Amino acid sequence: MSRKQVFFTFLLSGFVVFGYSQGAWVVPAADKAKKNPVASTAESIGKGKNLYNTHCKSCHGDPGKNNGLPLNPKPTDPASEQYQKNTDGEIFYKITNGRGAMPAFKATLPEQDRWHIINFVRSLSKKKVAENTSEPANQADTAQAPMIATETPSAQDTLMAEGKLRLALGFEEDSKTIYARAFRVKGGKTVPVSMVPVEIAVKRYFRDLRLSEAGTVTDENGYVSAIFPDDLPADTAGQVVIIARIPEAEQEQFSVAQVEVTKSWGVKLIPQNMKEARSLWNDNHKLPLWLLFSYLGAVAGVLVTFAYILSLIFKIYKIGKSSMNA
Amino acid sequence: MDNHLSLEESRQKLTQIENDLIRPLKSHNGFEMWVLFLLLLLILGFYAYYLQLRDGLGVTALRDYVQWGMYISNFVFFVATSLIGMLITSVLGLLRIPWITPLTRIAETIALAFAMFAGIVIIIDMGRPDRFPYLFLHGRLQSPILWDVTVVTTYVIISMLLLLIPMIPDAAILRRRMTDAPKWQQAIYKFLSANWIAVPEQYALIKKSIRVLAILIIPTALAIHTVTSWLFASTLRVGWDSTIFGPYFVSGAFVSGVAVVIIAMYFFRNNYKLHNYITDAHFNRMGQLLVLMCFIYLYFNLNEYFVPAYKMRKAEGHHLEALFTGNWAGIFWATQLGGLLIPMLLLIFKPFRKPLPAFIISVFVLVGAWFKRLLIVVPTQQHPYLPIQNVPENFITYKPTGVEIMLTILPMVGVLIVITIIAKLFPIVPIWETAHEQGVDESVIK
Known part of the structure; x- marks a missing residue:
């Protein structure tokens, strides 16, 4: 793969990354557009509140206090702006299907109840967000546009004459090599930045797994690379989230200081059905063979002994009988 | 035997022994009162069961926490006490200990x-005894409960x-x-005598059968009480x-078993006038055996209580404190001291191994043994890992x-009825x- 190709991957990945950082939970368009059929009455909101306290509060916390459980990803506070950006249809879809630690409620809560919860959640928002607010970052079909064009410089960016530093990820599929590149945009062109400390890592539940060596800095072309190991366990689809980031102390200079891309490079997790093999914890008909044979062997041994004893007693009986006859 | 008698002497001696041992079967002195007493308890028990x-x-x-109460304690006690058959007939029998002869049938x-x-x-x-067959229809061979049913049945046979x-x-x-006994009784004797004519071949067959069974009963008896203990020990409580x-259960079983045999010995010796057959020497020996069994059991008790007590892990600590100083302390110390340590210490001295003192001490040991099962079964359930709240x-x-107490007594009445009939x-x-x-002479014993 040439440098050019690598860079093209960068351009594409930039959008995936952008989407991900916003919470890459993509809801199908039809579901997203779904309207709430339950009118937002005081009664509905009241019911929704009760349901929220029963089913949601334990993880999402008190609305507006941002005190949800410290999970990764953190359960969003329903009163937060980020949460309220969702359309009713999106919230409904997410409640219904769940993802990761968020359980699917389609079997637990009737549809009506899910809409009650949405009415309650909406009542928390001070400025109601219009439905169907489209989020460009979530729309994959705009991804064809070049990255630089969509990443409009923020107000802060324009304050700095040269524009801020950025980070992007690129991949070489065959060798499973990861490239992170530090660059800045100058007059519509990208300029590589060297000597920037960049860390390439794979996301895990707790601390991320670092792939690049500690203290690695970008070369004269702005690159840092790392090889993806062959034996890294991943989810059932083999997906892993690869991260490139700038150390916290240096992040201020960057407009994009961390990028994340999902790749299917990991070893697929094949969940084992614990009830498939013979085992002590399984049903009776799937008991371990050693147990079955020990049991049957012991019972058979006892029965054979009993039969033997009965034969001995029968002999006593026969001896007596024959001598009485004689 | 070195004091072998001539045929004529043998016949005389046998007749004398027969007279002594068969006499109680014919005399009904106080028997009716005893049967009446048992029947009264039986009726009360059945009424309690009807209510349940x-x-x-x-x-x-x-209730929700204590789900195994007196009934299961009683079960463990019953299984435990039954192990004495294996100890006397099998272990002592195979070792050819001579003094056990008059005690084997007891x-x-x-x-x-x-x-x-x-x-x-x-x-x-069981709240729904009609579901008992489910144990066999849906039972899991991985569960100690099914093994328990198997070994208890084997042991009974x-x-x-x-x-x-x-x-x-x-x-x-x-x-x-017993020619004047009722027809059915004579029929039982005829059936059980299996054409006995006292020839050496028949003696050989009897001794062989007993020896085989005496060996088979050792693993069975160990299994029955070990599996009973696993009903508890295979949990994380x-x-x-x-x-x-x-081994803690098995050693405890021998304590209550020896005690119950001493009680039965005392009862039969006095009521059946068997002073020449069950002698002071037998009480002396059984008293010594009880000391040994108490000592082994005490050793397991030390391990079972003091090793966890030394560590006092939090959850275990609640349980042990309830036993040592809490609401179970009275029963715990009464059982451990009055039902185990003090009887053991007393029985070390010969005067206490006379029939009456040995009998009284054995009653204490037996009552202690019953309460010990209650102490093993119940307090644990009052200390689950998750705190008990709002109940x-x-x-x-x-x-x-x-009702529960009556239904605990009912099977004991059943045991007494079976022993009385036999x-x-x-x-x-x-x-x-x-x-x-x-x-x-062997040839005259027929």
């Missing part, structure tokens, strides 16, 4: 009666054989002597999650109800073995 069947287990004090009768009723105790503990096979020569003697529960008061405390149909001290030991 009608209203469910709610009539007991069993031990086997006790073993059979307690083992039979152990199974019935389990049915009493072996105990029955070990009672009936040595009975063959005696049944022949009874057939000859504090107080039950112990690796020594198997009714009677979920936390365990105060057995009248002791009324057959001589409680084996005639032929006693005669043989006293030098009577």
Whole structure:
């Protein structure tokens, strides 16, 4: 793969990354557009509140206090702006299907109840967000546009004459090599930045797994690379989230200081059905063979002994009988 | 035997032994009162069971936390006590300990009666006894409960054989002597005597059968009580999650078994006037045996309580504090001191191994043994790992109800009835073995 190709991957990945950082939970368009059929009455909101306290509060916390459980990803506070950006249809879809630690409620809560919860959640928002607010970052079909064009410089960016530093990820599929590149945009062109400390890592539940060596800095072309190991366990689809980031102390200079891309490079997790093999914890008909044979062997041994004893007693009986006859 | 008697002397000696041992079967002195007493208790017990069947287990004090109460304690006690058959007939028998001869039938009768009723105790503990067949239809072989059913059944059958096979020569003697008994009783003697004619081949076959069964009963008896202990030890509960529960239960079983044999010995010796057969020497020996068993059990108790108490892991600590200084402390120390340590220390001294003191001490040991099972079963359930919160008061405390107490007594009445029937149909001290030991020629014992 040439440098050019690598860079093209960068351009594409930039959008995936952008989407991900916003919470890459993509809801199908039809579901997203779904309207709430339950009118937002005081009664509905009241019911929704009760349901929220029963089913949601334990993880999402008190609305507006941002005190949800410290999970990764953190359960969003329903009163937060980020949460309220969702359309009713999106919230409904997410409640219904769940993802990761968020359980699917389609079997637990009737549809009506899910809409009650949405009415309650909406009542928390001070400025109601219009439905169907489209989020460009979530729309994959705009991804064809070049990255630089969509990443409009923020107000802060324009304050700095040269524009801020950025980070992007690129991949070489065959060798499973990861490239992170530090660059800045100058007059519509990208300029590589060297000597920037960049860390390439794979996301895990707790601390991320670092792939690049500690203290690695970008070369004269702005690159840092790392090889993806062959034996890294991943989810059932083999997906892993690869991260490139700038150390916290240096992040201020960057407009994009961390990028994340999902790749299917990991070893697929094949969940084992614990009830498939013979085992002590399984049903009776799937008991371990050693147990079955020990049991049957012991019972058979006892029965054979009993039969033997009965034969001995029968002999006593026969001896007596024959001598009485004689 | 070195004091071998001539044929004529043998016949005289045998007749004398027969007279002594068969006499109680014919005299009914106070027997009716005893039967009446048992029947009265039986009727009360059945009424209690009717109440439990009608209203469910709610009539007991069993609730969400204490689900195994007096009934299961009783079950463990019954299984434990039945192990004495194996100790006397098998272990001491195979070691050819001579003084056990007059005690073997008492031990086997006790073993059979307690083992039979152990199974019935389990049915009493079921709120829906009609579901008992589910155990076989849907039981899991991975569960100790199914093994328990298997070994208890096996043990009952072996105990029955070990009672009936040595009975063959005696049944022949009874057939000859009990000519005025009812027809059905004579039919039983005829059936059990199996054409006994006292030829050497028949003696050889009897001894062989007993030897085979005596060997088979050792693993069975160890299994029955070890598996019973695993019903507890295969959980993670504090107080039950112990690796020594198997030997702890088995050693405890021998304590209550020896005690119950001493009590039965005392009762039969006095009521059946068997002073010449069950002598002070037998009480002396059994007293020594009880000291040994108490000592072994004490050793396991030390391990079972003081090793966790030294560590005092939090959850275990609640349990142990309840036993040592909390609401169970009274029963705990009364049981450990009055039912184990003090009896053991007293029995070390010879005067306490005389019949009466040994009998009184054995009663203490036996009562202690019953309460010890309660201490093993109940307190643990009051200390689950998750804290008990917002439950009714009677979920936390365990105060057995009248129905429950009556239904705990019912199987004990059953045991007494079985022992009474056996002791009324057959001589409680084996005639032929006693005669043989006293030098009577084998060929006349028929």
